[in-house]
Amino acid sequence: MSKITGHCLCGKVSYQVDKLEPRMAHCHCSMCRRFHGAAFATYGEAKTEHFRWLSGSEYLKKFTAENGTVRQFCSECGSSLSFAPANDDGRFIEFSLATLDSDLDLKPDAHIFVAYKANWFDICDSLPQHQEGRE
Template sequence: MKVYQGSCLCGQVTYEVRGLSKDGAHCHCSMCRKFHGAAFGTLFTAEHVQWTSGQSLVKEYVAPNGTIRTFCRECGSSLGFRGKDVPQSRMEVAIATLDDDIEVTPDAHIYTRYKSNWYVIDDHLPRFDEGREGE
């Protein structure tokens, strides 16, 4: 299983990921847009996330719907997302925080019903109003 290294902006929080799911998505929900400060957040589920340094700087925000956002409390980097009752070791990693090239690419746009009006999706990827339908 491939091991990838990742880090926050200030470099104090580092982690490693063992394996990434094949299906990653650009999430356009309002929480991801605000958390990432962008038109969408791009996330992949990790097989196993392990903090390799700076674990004391890892902070979590629990949203009213029970979902959890993980970030560095020093620099504010968005590190990942997970649903309620999902262990931190299986969080969806904010793919832009990985330091290594990855072998997977996003395969969908999700929660497009909530996308910003100033961003135009102009690629060939499937689009879902909510989460992936039928999965």
């Protein structure tokens, strides 16, 4: 896979992914829904050595939720950029696929935390649905 780039809405924060991991998911938890202002958030994953911020790291702000999860966003435009679970060991970074600059050959492979999905949204595809996370 060739290098992939992405950026926030205002363009102040940009990143590059050299190698994308195959796991991608649509997360339906209430925190992701609120953070993205949508029925779900879709995240890709990369090993940290295959991901780097190209510009604007000074605009990155972190929000740590009560459950210990950490979300990063652009302090200028508010774009959601990355997510880290409470038990993050630093080996991977999850990033918002909606911030990519180009199309991908891979597709999301699951819906996670569907026990918390918006009641006004129906999942209409055949991807596996996990009530909580994958594990």
